[in-house]
Amino acid sequence: MNHKTKEAYQQLIPPRYQRAARSVKKRILDEFCAVRRYPRKHAITLLKEPIRVKKKACQKRGPNPFYQDEIFVTALQQMYG
Numbered sequence: 001m002n003h004k005t006k007e008a009y010q011q012l013i014p015p016r017y018q019r020a021a022r023s024v025k026k027r028i029l030d031e032f033c034a035v036r037r038y039p040r041k042h043a044i045t046l047l048k049e050p051i052r053v054k055k056k057a058c059q060k061r062g063p064n065p066f067y068q069d070e071i072f073v074t075a076l077q078q079m080y081g
């Protein structure tokens with residue numbers, strides 16, 4: 001399995017694990033540990049916590065840089081470059 005396939009698998013298992021009965025959870029956990037090669041305790045932690053959606057990168061905070069004119073950039077490059 002490549003990395004993307006393993007990530008997709010890891011996204012699909014937690015809802016199934018959370019809905020399952022105790023006897024079924026054991027089999028799901030064994031399968032998950034075998035595929036991902038995680039220790040059982042770490043796998044339980046991953047399967048119990050809610051699925052996080054990755055946030056998009058936000059804009060950089062703070063004021064806009066004021067050295068954007070080509071005159072300033074070339075002068076600064078000559079001084080420090």
